Amino acid sequence: MEPYELITLLGPTASGKTPFAAALAARLDTEIISADSRQIYRSMDIGTGKDLADYVVNGKQIPYHLIDIHPPGYKYNLFEYQHDFFAAYQDIKSRGKLPVLCGGTGMYIEAVLKGYKLLDVPQNPPLRESLKQKSLEELEVILASYKVLHNKTDVDSAQRAIRAIEIEEYYRTKAPDVNEYDPLHSLIIGVDIDRELRRKKITRRLHARLEEGMVEEVKSILETGVQPEDLIYYGLEYKYLTQYIIGELTYDDMVSQLEIAIHQFAKRQMTWFRGMERRGHTIHWIDATLPTEDKIEITIKLLNNTY
Structure with missing residues (x-):
């Protein structure tokens, strides 16, 4: 079997993908390409869950790509993502490294794995x-x-x-025809998190982010001149917090509706990943509750076809 050209780590929100990816990248001395449709925006940090501290492993900064590349209010799209991804991918490969793609935006992931012409x-x-x-x-x-x-x-x-x-x-x-870019032979790892545990983590994380200043973050973006409808466009946290700030929702209604929306979002993510399997992608699911070192060892064995 030909060697893998990429490692892909995917999973629903709150499954712990990023710290796993960063630890794996540290072990393999490589770099991470984000597959998150919201983390490409600067200043949208708490609401998108960038958690940039996760990219520091044992005091070493793990290089990452396609995070903080556009200002809030910009309308990024799949066509741009595919081209930005392959630019980052070739850059990493030019240094002799095996890139790690990590995120939860299924369409972004599938577009680059299959090399769709968009x-x-x-x-x-x-x-x-x-x-x-x-x-x-x-x-x-x-x-x-x-x-x-x-x-x-x-x-x-x-x-x-x-x-x-x-x-x-x-x-x-x-x-269009498919395959503007060649499809990539990727090892695909899915972080498998129990539904109830996922729900608990989503709820806990939402309240933690509110305490960290997520409302203030959205207010500060609006104060720079970004229009409310442009933040609402991004959905989830930026939709509901903006509606609260401009007086369309009470605080309690905002929290309640946002929590429901995030749970629904995670469910849709899993539906997409299951669809990827039906469309021919092999996803190796790893239990989210395993210690990070165990996840890494399983991944390396799969990478070497010894698992």
Whole structure:
């Protein structure tokens, strides 16, 4: 069997991917490429769970890529991610290292593993106008009507749903061939966390982040001139905290609705990963509760085809 070109660590939110990836990268003397659709934004730190301290292992800074590369308010997309990923990937490979891809945005991960040829989809003003009065639930129904589905794991705001529909409508008539980039032969490790443990960690982490100043973080971004609708676009923490700050939600309603939304998001992530398996990806699931050293040893054995 040909050697692996990449190690991919994936899993739902709160599964402990980042410290595992950093420890593995330290052991292998390599670098990490993020596959998180929100961590690419600067200043959006607490809400996206960057936890940059996790990238320091035994006093050594583990190099990471595709974090903090655009300002808040920017509308990043899959087309850009794929090109940014391969630039980082080739950079790491040029130094003789085996890159580690780590994150929970399934569409980003699958796009680079399969090397999809993607199109830079322009805005469609007439389509946006026809959709702007529809609710998120109505937009999700429309999105589900397309045979080729956009990544729904991140679609939890009307703006994002409209953009997803816009993409699918464009691809309906201009669908590209696959493989602009070559597919990558990757060892894929999934961090398997029990549903109830995941729920407990999500709840505990949400309250910890609120205590760390997540509300103040969102306020400070808004004070720089970023429009509320542009933060709401990002969904989850930035959607609900912005709605609280501008007076659309009470604090208690914000916390309650956000907690439910994060649980739903984690469930959608797992649905995507299971779909990846059905689409031919082999994911080796490792128990999230194992000690980090055990996870690393299992990964290295899989890497060497001895597990």
